[in-house]
Amino acid sequence: MSNLEKPLLDARDLIVGYPSGGHYSRPVNGASLTIRPREVVGLIGDAGSGKSTLALALMGLVQAPGRILGGSVEFGGQDLTKLSEDELRAFRGRDISAIVQNPRGALNPLIRIGEQISNAYRAHTRATPAEGRAKAIEMLTMVGINDPERRVNAYAHELSGGMAQRAMIAMALAAKPRLLIADEPTSGLDVTIQAQLLDQMWQTVQDTESAILLVSQDLGAIANYCDRVLALHDGKIVEDAPVRQFFAMPQHDYSKEILGLHHAQGDRFPEQVSDAANDILEVEKLRMEFPVRNSDNVVHAVGDFRLNIKAGEAVGLVGESGSGKTTVGRCLVRLLDPTESIIRFDGFDIGSLDQRSMRKFRSRIQFVFQDPFDSVNPRWSVSDILIEPLRQLADMSRAERRKRAEEVMELVGLPVELLERKPRGLGAGILQRINIARALICEPEFLVLDEPTSVLAPRARNALIELLGKLQKELGIALLFITHDLTTVRYLCQRVAVMYLGQIVEEGSVEQVFTAPRHPYSQALLEAHLFPDPDHRRVDHPSDSALDGEIPSPIDLPTGCYLASRCPHADETCRSIPQNLSVLSDGQTVRCWKAEHEEEPAEMAPATKTG
Amino acid sequence: MLKYVSRRVGVGLLQLLALTIAVFFIIRLLPADPVARLVGMNASPEAYAQAEQQLGLHRPLLTQLGVYLGFDPEIAPGLIQASLGVSWVTGEPVLKEIGTFLPVTLQLVTLAFVFAFVLSVPIGMAGALNPGGGADKGVFVYSLFAGSQPEFWWGLLLIYLCFFQWGIAPAPLGLLSPLTSAPEPITGFLLVDAVLRGRFDVLHEALSHLVLPVICLSFVVSGPIIKMIRQNMMRALQSDFILYGRSIGLPKKRIGRYALRAAMAPSMTIIGILYGFMLSGAVLIESVFSLNGIGQYAIRSVLNFDYPAIQGVVLVIAAVSLVIYLLLDLIQAAIDPRIVY
Numbered sequence: 001m002s003n004l005e006k007p008l009l010d011a012r013d014l015i016v017g018y019p020s021g022g023h024y025s026r027p028v029n030g031a032s033l034t035i036r037p038r039e040v041v042g043l044i045g046d047a048g049s050g051k052s053t054l055a056l057a058l059m060g061l062v063q064a065p066g067r068i069l070g071g072s073v074e075f076g077g078q079d080l081t082k083l084s085e086d087e088l089r090a091f092r093g094r095d096i097s098a099i100v101q102n103p104r105g106a107l108n109p110l111i112r113i114g115e116q117i118s119n120a121y122r123a124h125t126r127a128t129p130a131e132g133r134a135k136a137i138e139m140l141t142m143v144g145i146n147d148p149e150r151r152v153n154a155y156a157h158e159l160s161g162g163m164a165q166r167a168m169i170a171m172a173l174a175a176k177p178r179l180l181i182a183d184e185p186t187s188g189l190d191v192t193i194q195a196q197l198l199d200q201m202w203q204t205v206q207d208t209e210s211a212i213l214l215v216s217q218d219l220g221a222i223a224n225y226c227d228r229v230l231a232l233h234d235g236k237i238v239e240d241a242p243v244r245q246f247f248a249m250p251q252h253d254y255s256k257e258i259l260g261l262h263h264a265q266g267d268r269f270p271e272q273v274s275d276a277a278n279d280i281l282e283v284e285k286l287r288m289e290f291p292v293r294n295s296d297n298v299v300h301a302v303g304d305f306r307l308n309i310k311a312g313e314a315v316g317l318v319g320e321s322g323s324g325k326t327t328v329g330r331c332l333v334r335l336l337d338p339t340e341s342i343i344r345f346d347g348f349d350i351g352s353l354d355q356r357s358m359r360k361f362r363s364r365i366q367f368v369f370q371d372p373f374d375s376v377n378p379r380w381s382v383s384d385i386l387i388e389p390l391r392q393l394a395d396m397s398r399a400e401r402r403k404r405a406e407e408v409m410e411l412v413g414l415p416v417e418l419l420e421r422k423p424r425g426l427g428a429g430i431l432q433r434i435n436i437a438r439a440l441i442c443e444p445e446f447l448v449l450d451e452p453t454s455v456l457a458p459r460a461r462n463a464l465i466e467l468l469g470k471l472q473k474e475l476g477i478a479l480l481f482i483t484h485d486l487t488t489v490r491y492l493c494q495r496v497a498v499m500y501l502g503q504i505v506e507e508g509s510v511e512q513v514f515t516a517p518r519h520p521y522s523q524a525l526l527e528a529h530l531f532p533d534p535d536h537r538r539v540d541h542p543s544d545s546a547l548d549g550e551i552p553s554p555i556d557l558p559t560g561c562y563l564a565s566r567c568p569h570a571d572e573t574c575r576s577i578p579q580n581l582s583v584l585s586d587g588q589t590v591r592c593w594k595a596e597h598e599e600e601p602a603e604m605a606p607a608t609k610t611g
Numbered sequence: 612m613l614k615y616v617s618r619r620v621g622v623g624l625l626q627l628l629a630l631t632i633a634v635f636f637i638i639r640l641l642p643a644d645p646v647a648r649l650v651g652m653n654a655s656p657e658a659y660a661q662a663e664q665q666l667g668l669h670r671p672l673l674t675q676l677g678v679y680l681g682f683d684p685e686i687a688p689g690l691i692q693a694s695l696g697v698s699w700v701t702g703e704p705v706l707k708e709i710g711t712f713l714p715v716t717l718q719l720v721t722l723a724f725v726f727a728f729v730l731s732v733p734i735g736m737a738g739a740l741n742p743g744g745g746a747d748k749g750v751f752v753y754s755l756f757a758g759s760q761p762e763f764w765w766g767l768l769l770i771y772l773c774f775f776q777w778g779i780a781p782a783p784l785g786l787l788s789p790l791t792s793a794p795e796p797i798t799g800f801l802l803v804d805a806v807l808r809g810r811f812d813v814l815h816e817a818l819s820h821l822v823l824p825v826i827c828l829s830f831v832v833s834g835p836i837i838k839m840i841r842q843n844m845m846r847a848l849q850s851d852f853i854l855y856g857r858s859i860g861l862p863k864k865r866i867g868r869y870a871l872r873a874a875m876a877p878s879m880t881i882i883g884i885l886y887g888f889m890l891s892g893a894v895l896i897e898s899v900f901s902l903n904g905i906g907q908y909a910i911r912s913v914l915n916f917d918y919p920a921i922q923g924v925v926l927v928i929a930a931v932s933l934v935i936y937l938l939l940d941l942i943q944a945a946i947d948p949r950i951v952y
Contacts, residue, residue: 061858064849093860106855110872110947120859155948172859 007034007074008211009058009096009179014071015235016050016057024069027053029235031071035179035211040202042222042243043215044258045232047428047457051215052100054232055183058213059096060088075179094124097177099201101184103164107156114140114152117171124175139170144200162193169201176208183215190320191484192547195528195538198225202539217457219258220487220530223247224538231255243534258458261465262532265491269511270314270469272494277310280446280478281332284342286351288327288502297555301327302338302502306581311445312476314468316489316510318525319499322551325482328499329448332480333367334358345446363393363442370451372431376423376438383419386438393442408437412467429460433467440471448480453488465491486529490514498522501554501562504581508588518588518595520567521547561592569594615952616937623933627926631690634925635676638918645916649699666699679922695926696919698912705923708908713927714799715786716897716904719824720889724882727829727836734833735840736871739848750841754834762831766899769823783900786817824900828893832885839881843874876946883939887932 014031017024027050035041045051056062058073060080073080075095080088092098100106108116117139118132127135133152140148143166156164165185172180182201186194202225205212216222222229222243229246231239231254238252250256286305289298302324309315317325331338334350341351350361369375376385386405390396396404406416412433423431432452439447449468453461465488471477472492481493489496490510497507498521506519517523524547530538547566552558561579564570573593581591590596647654650662663669667678667687674683679696681689688694695705738747766783773780786801787793793801794808805814847853847870856866894906905924912920944950 056854056858059858061854063854089857089860089862091860092858097860098855098858100851100855100858102851105851108852108856108869108873109949110876111869119861119865123859123861123865157949168855175860 005036008037008039008076009033009035010074011058012072012074014054014057014073015069016053016062016066017069018066024067026069026235028057031232031235031237033230033237033240035213037178038206038209038211039228040205040212040214040226042226042229043213043232044217044219044222044229044458046254046459047217049232050235051232052183055098055181055213055215058181059092059098061092090124093120093172093177094175095177096179096181097172097175098181098183099165099168099172099185101187103161103168104156104159106168107164109156112153112155113159113167113171114154117152117167117174120171121174135174136170139174140167142173142204143167143170144196145170161189162197165189165197166200169197169204173204173208173210177210179211179213180205181213181215184217185214186216186218186221191486191525191530192320192528194221195530198530199538218530219262219458219532223532223534224530247532247534254459258462259532261462261491269490269509269514270492270494272509273310273313277312279308280311280346281307281309281480282344283307283332284344285340286328286331286338286343287340288324288331288336289339292555300502300554300557302331303557304503304581307497307504307507309446309478309480311478312472313495314472314479314481314493316493316496317480317482317499318484318486318489318496320484320525320551322501322554323499324502324554325499326450327502329367329450329480329482333365333448335367359393363389364444365446366439366442366444366448368432368435368439368447368449368452370454372428372435372455373423375435376431378423380422381419382421382423382426382434385423385434386419386441389438389442404441408441411440411471412437413463427460428455429457429463432456432460432464436464436467436471440475440477443475444477446478446480448482450482451484452481453483453485461488468492486514486526487531490531498525501551501557503562503591504589505563505591506589507581508586512586512588518584518590518598519563519592520569520595521563612952616941619937619940623930623937626933627930630929631680631922631926632676634922635679636672638921639672641916643916645699645918648916679919695923698917698920700911700915700917700920705919708920709905709923709927710799711796712903712905712908713931714801715902716890716893716906717931718800718802719821719828719896719902719904720886720893722821723825723828723832723889723893724886726825727833728882730829731833731836731840732871735837735874736844736867738837738841739844739870739874740867742845747841750837754838757830758834761895762827763895763899765830766824766827766896769827770899773823780823781816781820783820783823785901785903786820787813788816791816820900824896824902827899828889828896832889835881835885836878839878840874843877844870847871847873872946876943876950879939879943879946883936886935887928890928890931 012032014028015026016028017026031054043051043055053062057068060068060073060083062068068081071081080091083091107113114133114136117136118129121127121135122132136152137148140151145151145163145166159167185201186197189197198221201212214221214226226243229239229241229243230237231252233252233254239246239250239255241251246255247259250259283306286302288302289300291298305328307315317328319325327336330336331341332343334353334355338351342349343351345361345365350358383405386408387401390401390404405419409416409419414430414433414437418426418430453464456464468479469492472479481489483489493510495508496510496513497504498513498519499505500521506513506517506522513522514526517526549566552562552565558564560575560577561567561570564574567574577593579591579593581589582596583589584596646659646663646666646668650658667675670678677683678686679689681691681694683689684692687696689696695709697703698705698708701708734750738750741747770783774782781788791813794804794810794813797804797807801817802814805811805817850873853866853870856869891906891909893904894910897904897906905928908920909924912924944952
């Protein structure tokens with residue numbers, strides 16, 4: 001890409017306003033940016049910073065009742081803000097096209113996807129319905145959907161999230177646009193699918209010589225696919241830098257802040273806790289089965305799960321959706337009653353206690369849920385929310401409870417004035433801190449966190465990780481950190497356990513597992529994960545350890561190794577003999593007889609080095 | 612699909628049975644004496660006893676129920692023998708009587724709904740496409756106005772203007788003028804029979820008599836239908852797939868079609884509920900225009916304590932409503948592929 005080339009899109013001082021009480025609020029307020037042909041540009045910004053509004057406004061589209069109040073968007077010599085609605089319509093899809101998050105909501109639920117792609121194509125050509133259908137099949141093949149002749153007849157709800165997203169890419173690219181605006185195209189998808197999808201999108205755009213504007217909160221996706229990064233803050237583009245420069249030397253305060261953790265951590269891994277520390281939690285055995293309605297089958301959500309956690313240690317539990325991570329977390333705090341278990345907490349077997357006897361352990365073991373909004377009562381004040389566990393579990397006076405609430409607010413770094421507020425209007429980041437404060441109020445020794453950062457914007461996510469690290473060090477709380485985001489595990493945890501189909505397949509220190517994963521599944525997972533490191537971009541190093549196919553049904557489990565149907569190294573032995581978790585000489589455990597025999601770390605690109 | 616339909620029909624039959632039994636007892640709980648009503652207050656005790664015996668009311672309650680359901684065919688045929696009993700007032704089989712009254716109402720209500728629907732879709736769409744605009748405000752006033760006045764009042768107003776003042780409508784005296792001979796019934800639906808018998812003069816006459824009541828009824832029911840379509844259409848227009856459709860440049864017409872289809876499925880529900888309601892609720896319109904519909908029959912039966920007729924009307928209206936609901940569920944499934952039976 002040469003800087004001399006004329007820009008494809010040139011937006012100047014763009015302002016988008018929504019009427020609110022007599023005047024306009026301006027989520028986009030004077031944003032200027034350019035995109036050159038064949039360039040992949042990342043647009044990053046906090047939640048509510050106006051990224052999506054800006055992305056749509058670049059196509060002259062504003063969700064009613066908003067309006068473009070000023071500025072210009074020049075594309076191919078025309079100012080899009082001056083075109084009529086009809087001229088704009090012709091422009092969209094043909095010259096600039098878009099894909100958005102939540103693909104299943106963005107596809108028409110009532111019409112077959114083949115017909116939708118055909119409609120998109122025919123909106124810009126004189127093609128007949130038959131030609132449209134042929135085009136739909138061609139596009140579905142191009143975005144890597146198996147069996148496109150059958151899939152053209154599918155409805156959106158019959159597709160998985162990843163497949164629906166591909167169908168949307170097929171629709172967006174049907175008329176060969178010169179610019180594709182991708183707004184959070186992979187949020188909500190699993191890491192392996194996310195990587196495949198972005199690869200496919202990147203490749204397709206390279207083949208058709210289009211440019212991409214990738215709007216994302218995920219620094220990993222930005223680092224791996226973009227040539228240039230734009231940061232949006234307060235409705236303006238505050239930083240515009242080549243990707244390496246952006247990650248190495250961010251200029252604006254906002255960029256510095258979101259990359260702060262990344263820079264502070266560098267190549268180091270979190271320090272291990274001392275060997276002398278006691279095991280606060282020993283899970284010797286944990287099995288959880290759910291009955292299937294109207295059938296004798298059961299869903300084997302978790303089978304043969306074992307894990308020890310030392311006092312003050314943070315252990316990451318990672319795996320794709322459906323691997324049983326959340327079920328494990330809920331069994332450990334006995335929100336679910338496991339089918340079979342020996343769970344020793346501080347020496348007592350809490351796995352078989354009834355809910356009454358479990359009560360006296362409740363103050364010592366706490367849980368933080370994924371969605372910060374759903375896990376608090378919206379009608380209560382923050383103070384009521386925090387104090388509720390004390391009312392239930394502690395014998396304290398009103399004044400003592402109030403004092404304790406103020407203490408935990410300080411602990412999680414929130415002003416005590418918030419105690420009188422209601423959850424409405426507080427941001428996700430602040431609410432998640434309140435959830436953590438509520439979990440801390442009874443001074444627990446062990447905290448289970450289920451995807452606590454997944455709905456947070458980068459800034460709030462960084463702050464939360466720093467907070468958890470601090471709590472762990474200062475209060476000596478042990479953490480089980482359930483997540484699909486390997487980057488946060490790398491920042492926070494001492495050890496990591498990788499789950500697949502209800503089993504742990506590998507477990508060890510974060511350093512061991514991240515630098516030299518031994519199980520083929522961990523290898524694939526780490527390789528698919530997009531680390532925020534522009535020096536080892538995925539697009540520059542084609543990968544090979546990707547897994548084929550999809551996760552098997554947890555109702556009919558395979559006889560041998562659970563991964564055998566997808567593993568590139570599988571042979572007859574793997575398919576027939578069940579695999580056991582074995583401890584290797586360096587303390588790492590792995591559930592793979594081949595890895596066990598080799599005792600040599602499998603080779604793998606050093607994807608975890610940071611810049 | 613077939614399994615679903617047969618299950619729904621099966622459940623429907625059970626519901627009808629429960630309803631029949633409930634209605635049977637509830638009517639007999641009323642502090643009324645149908646025998647006295649029939650023979651008169653001053654009848655001799657012998658005449659009273661004889662009438663009671665004729666009506667079968669001397670038998671124990673459970674035996675009466677058994678007879679009605681058809682377990683004692685030697686006394687009288689019942690439901691199992693496809694008989695709804697005999698009217699105590701006219702002595703005619705109730706089924707036959709309903710067969711002449713019900714089609715009049717079905718004809719009226721169906722025509723009114725078709726008319727209201729055809730009217731409501733474009734109006735509701737116009738409102739949704741430009742919320743707060745002129746069309747939208749007009750619709751708001753219209754539905755407020757139409758819904759706030761009782762339908763018989765609209766009926767009287769229309770008769771006064773169209774028949775009395777302007778003379779453009781026929782007299783509100785039933786479907787046919789007394790001089791016209793009705794065609795021999797085939798289906799019981801006069802409009803259908805007229806076509807089948809080739810009596811187009813009758814068809815024309817019946818239709819012109821139906822114009823005012825249909826307008827009147829559709830005027831009343833179109834208010835909620837328009838509201839429903841407008842609301843669902845607005846929701847559809849704000850959905851992600853419409854925004855996305857716009858972002859890839861689909862033509863305006865296509866966007867409108869996407870949104871309309873999405874708005875249609877939930878709007879079907881209100882139409883079903885209104886239709887079931889109007890089967891008996893059209894009685895005021897029927898009275899005003901002297902149409903002998905099922906509502907008239909129901910009122911006549913209630914006023915005469917004609918137990919078999921009351922039971923028959925309740926049963927038939929419930930059965931028709933159940934069929935309508937089933938049909939609408941099937942239409943909904945045809946519109947929305949996410950609904951699978």
